[in-house]
Amino acid sequence: MRDYWTDHHGKRWVVPQILGRLKPGKCPGHAALREFVIHRDSGKCRDCGSTDVRRLVADHILSRRNGGSHHPDNLQCLCQSCNARKSVLVDRRAC
Numbered sequence: 001m002r003d004y005w006t007d008h009h010g011k012r013w014v015v016p017q018i019l020g021r022l023k024p025g026k027c028p029g030h031a032a033l034r035e036f037v038i039h040r041d042s043g044k045c046r047d048c049g050s051t052d053v054r055r056l057v058a059d060h061i062l063s064r065r066n067g068g069s070h071h072p073d074n075l076q077c078l079c080q081s082c083n084a085r086k087s088v089l090v091d092r093r094a095c
Contacts, residue, residue, distance in 0.1 A: 030058075033058060033070065033072070033075070034056075034057065034058040036072060037058040037072060037075045037076070037077050038053065038056050038058070038077050040072065040077075041076065041077035043056070043077075044077065045077060045078050045079040045082050046076045046077055046078060046082075047078055047079070047082035047086075048079060048081070048082055050079040050081075050082075052079065055079045055080045055081070056077055056078070056079055056080075057077075057078055057079070057080060057083050058075045058076075058077065059075065059076050059077070059078040059083050059086065060074055060075060061074050061075065061076055062074055063090060
């Protein structure tokens with residue numbers, strides 16, 4: 001895996017540089033990071049295996065609310081349906 005990704009302006013970011021520039025709740029180059037995660041995960045939802053790239057998202061394994069980061073190691077490729085189901089399960093556990 002590469003230790004960099006390119007944002008929507010074409011700027012290449014080394015992962016440690018990305019982490020130093022992030023503000024809580026903000027992710028510069030979200031589209032490029034999403035593309036990086038989808039490519040890394042072979043264009044498949046890690047849960048159900050869906051390959052409909054229009055419905056794939058970069059999901060935080062450990063949510064931002066619970067201290068997770070935008071680092072690629074904390075992101076996984078999920079389809080929108082699996083991401084929504086995961087969010088409901090995580091919210092139920094928090095109650």
